[in-house]
Amino acid sequence: MPLMGNMPFRRLRSGLLALLILLIPALVPAQESGVRLRTVVIDAGHGGHDPGAISKFSKLSEKQINLDLALRLGAKIEKEYPDVKVIYTRKTDRFVELAERGNIANRNHADLFISIHVNSAGSSAASGTETFVMGTDKSRSNMEVCKRENAVILLEDDYSTKYEGFDPDNPESYIIFNLMQNAHFEQSIAFAALVQQQFIKNGPIKKSRGVRQAPLMVLWRTTMPSVLVEVGFLSNSSDRTLLNQAINRQKIADDIFRAFASFKKQYDAGGGSFTIDESALATPDDPAEEEETVAATPAAPAGPHFEIQILASKTKLKDNSPELKGEKQVQCRFINGFYKYSVGNFSTREAAAKQLPTVKRKFSGAFIIAVD
Ligand SMILES: [Zn+2]
Known part of the structure; x- marks a missing residue:
């Protein structure tokens, strides 16, 4: 090959070699850890004909606040991490089925799924933030959140076959989740704890109800670390006032962004191993619902x-x-x-x-x- 002895080519070749040598140290950490956080799915809860929580005192419904927060969070990640792909389950006021939200994350091989919601309770005293991971902690308040956040499937067509007969109002239905293994439980908890830490530290709603587990449909089938953030209560006047102000919604989005940033740092460095900060985990403020067992005929068999x-x-x-x-x-x-x-x-x-x-x-x- 006549060109082999050609000086310009040799220079080019040694130049490429030098470039490769320069690049290798940068490549090694990524190869060592194997995985990097590349894709995040941001899910603005509710939408379209499903408004989520509403309050006659609030100028915004839950679906509007969720979307606003999702877009603010996404914009911040896109700006600060141009290499991270941000996918939204909705960017407008439209209805998306619960199962489809998880499917979007799975189809796109997302590394993190963040569902954003606003809470609501019968008592106007309930306030504060909480972040849920998929699990079967049986406290009563979690059941209320489950019923409310899962009830949207009743607005979908043919929900009973799509969700294998699941009825969000029937506590028995939640038994299907008992046998579920969540491969990403630890990572989900780690991210949830980071979110709650940011809320506690920076507010604007500093009262934390902690990290909790609940059988939430939207998190059921996702194949990556997944959380559902309840950013405050629309039924509480103080939370509601804060959520209605754009400046505070930006602060909340910034909190979740900072949690994302530290999660990504740990994720990229450790290739999936996480240290969980126990102090961020909740002890439910209301005890688990008492289940009275009446005398059975004959005696109920013992053990699971x-x-x-x-x-x-x-x-x-x-x-x-x-x-x-x-x-x-x-x-x-x-x-x-x-x-x-x-x-x-x-x-x-x-x-x-x-x-x-x-x-x-x-x-x-x-x-x-x-x-x-
Ligand atoms: Zn909601």
């Missing part, structure tokens, strides 16, 4: 297992009640104001599933429950 629930009743049924259809080996538990009747004692869900069709012939609404 599966049963098939056949019916629920507001009143306690007699053993020979026609509603029990002659069923004798029935467990009865009083939970959330209902007497719940179940049959069987299966060590695995599969075993219960085998028996389910037989039970359904007598009790068409029967379903499997997990019992601790």
Whole structure:
């Protein structure tokens, strides 16, 4: 090859070599850690015909505040981290199904999913921020958040098949989450703790309800660290006043941004290993709902297992009640104001599933429950 001996080419070749040598130190850390945070999905909760929380005292509804915060947060990340891809589940006032929000994150191989919401409660005294990760902590206030944030699926078409029969208003429905393994639990907790730390430190709403777990549909199927941030209560006058001001919404977006920045730093450096700051984790301010177990006939089997629930009743049924259809080996538990009747004692869900069709012939609404 005549060109091989050519001086300009040799110079070019050695120049390339020098360039490569220069680049190698920069490349090594990324290769060592393997993973870097490259894509973040920002999910503005609700939208379109689903306004989320509303208050007659607020000039903005939840969906508007969520979108405003999402856009502010996204803009900041785009500006400070041009190499990070920011994807929004919505950038306008439109309806997006809960499952689709997670799908958007999964399709784009996102490394972090941040869902932004505003809280609301029956009591106007409830205030402060909280960040949720997917989990099955059974405290009552979490259940309220779950019902409210999951209820939107009732506005979607054909929700019962899409969400495998899940009914956001039925506590029994949440049992499907008990068997779920969340591979990104630790990372989700780490990011949630960083968000809460920023809120506590910089406000504008400094009262923290901490990091919590809840079975939230929007976080259910995401395959990356995922959190749902409740930035304050629209039902509380002090929180509401702050949320209605653009300057405070910018502060909240900045808080989440700083949490993102430190999460990304740890994520890129450690390739997924995180130190969790325990001080940021919540001890729920209201104790878990008491579940009264009434005397069962016969004694309820001990230890975690599966049963098939056949019916629920507001009143306690007699053993020979026609509603029990002659069923004798029935467990009865009083939970959330209902007497719940179940049959069987299966060590695995599969075993219960085998028996389910037989039970359904007598009790068409029967379903499997997990019992601790
Ligand atoms: Zn919401």
